[in-house]
Amino acid sequence: MSAATASRPVITAWSAVSPYGIGAQALTEGLRAGRATSAPVDTERWGVPEGDAHLVPGFEVREVLGKKGTRSMDRVTGLAVTTVGALLEQPQADRDRETGDRAALVLGTTTGSVASMMDFTRSSLVGARPFDVDPAQMPNAVMNCAAGQCAIWYGMRGPNTTLAGGRTASLSAVNYATRLLSSGRAESVLCGAAEEFSSARYWLERHSRESGGEDPALGEGCAMLLIQPADACSPERPALAEILAVESRVAFGDDLRATLEACVRSALVASGGSAEEVWAAGHSEAPGAAGVVEREVLASVVGDRALERVPGVGTLGDVSAASGAFQIAMLLATADGDAEAAGRLAVATSVDRDGSLSCAVLRLAAS
Known part of the structure; x- marks a missing residue:
């Protein structure tokens, strides 16, 4: 890399939880094989009409992350925490640099977990009293819950940011990550976005899209990029x-x-x-x-x-x-x-x- 570009940020690693499975290898192998990811949705579980969806196969938060600290964790948070873990647990990871006080996390989203927000609001409306709600569910109804939980789980104590930008949220997060690095606010940034499948998201999408067109089947997952200054590259984490x-x-x-x-x-x-x-x-x-x-x-x-x-x-x-x-x-x-x-x-x-x-x-x- 030339001296002129030595200060530019680079992507040195990535991982994903996708309808192909957990981890970068699952996504890579699925793409190369050209496998389809849609399947009939379980209408009884999800409360949606018959049709297809692109779900992460077999993804249950407590089964993937364990029972400790996940009793009230919602799906989008589970997807984000799992993806960050998959990246940080790669054999070539440098945990000293990629976690700690100088490690930032930027997560893009549409609104956070629509399901958690609606469930929490519903419990206030249908309960005997407005405050008859499950306090353990309250954090999930906050848009930055997933990013905060990722930082807590993996000890990332640098800037922690959630960007609600709809379909442009991921690229906005990339731009934000580069600014954190250029301003010296962080030495490495985990940057990406997450989206969950839920009954609430299904019905919101169905009623808000333009009429007359074919609605694409909803998918879910999370992809995370590790963005670092070019001079932080190593043989283990080369610039991709x-x-x-x-x-x-x-x-x-x-x-x-x-x-x-x-x-x-x-x-x-x-x-x-x-x-x-x-x-x-x-x-x-x-x-x-x-x-x-x-x-x-x-x-x-x-x-x-x-x-x-x-x-x-x-x-x-x-x-x-x-x-x-x-x-x-x-x-x-x-x-x-x-x-x-x-x-x-x-x-x-x-x-x-x-x-x-x-x-x-x-x-x-x-x-």
């Missing part, structure tokens, strides 16, 4: 990709196409690269017309071939806030061992229905 730029915009009315194209081109300019250098690109596969525009814009800027090199994040279902983190994880998993990808650019975009847009540009490791 350099974060060159993260740009964001807000589209109003019918300006989505023009605004997104401006966002992507601006990110490429900020990265110092060009569209011709892009090896692969991933988009968030937003539901409805926004997703169609997102793909068309990316194809017009970097070409269809770049979009075909990596499986779409829709393979995991609609993972909403976690889509950006999974897009980057899937880019890294696919690029690993591919000589054609070495040193090339990778692009990830996210589009939310409220008009917020994001684009990240990475330079994949040279070897």
Whole structure:
């Protein structure tokens, strides 16, 4: 890495809990095998109509994390804690650097656990008295519960941040992580996003999406990236990709196409690269017309071939806030061992229905 880029942040590790299973290897193997992840949902358990969903197979919080400290832990917190643990327990992990006072955590979300919020509110409304609620459930109803629990479980005492940004939350978290490093607030940042499947989320999505379109099956999971300064790389934790730029915009009315194209081109300019250098690109596969525009814009800027090199994040279902983190994880998993990808650019975009847009540009490791 040149002296000019030595100060840029890099991704040195990643992990995930996905519909393919727990850990980076499960996601990588599932993608390479092209396995489908959807399955008929248990309507009795989840309280939803018949249909498919992309759930983490066999994921039960107390079975995965044990009984200690998990009695009242909700699903999205369990997914986040499990993913952070999978990353920190990798054989090449440096626990002294990746935990402690200088280790930060940034977690993207839509609203936290919708199920916990609704359950807690419901108990106040249906109980004999408004305060007849389970106090152990109260922390789950707070948006930053999952991030806080990750820090407590693994001793991460640096900045702890939750960003509620819908589908753009993951890339916003990446941008926030780079700012923590550049300002000297942290020496390493675990950054990602989590989304759970629940009856509450199902019904909210069903009633809030645009009519007339086909609703994609919901997915769930969490993906986490370890972001560090380039000079912190080691033979055990080499740089997998350099974060060159993260740009964001807000589209109003019918300006989505023009605004997104401006966002992507601006990110490429900020990265110092060009569209011709892009090896692969991933988009968030937003539901409805926004997703169609997102793909068309990316194809017009970097070409269809770049979009075909990596499986779409829709393979995991609609993972909403976690889509950006999974897009980057899937880019890294696919690029690993591919000589054609070495040193090339990778692009990830996210589009939310409220008009917020994001684009990240990475330079994949040279070897």
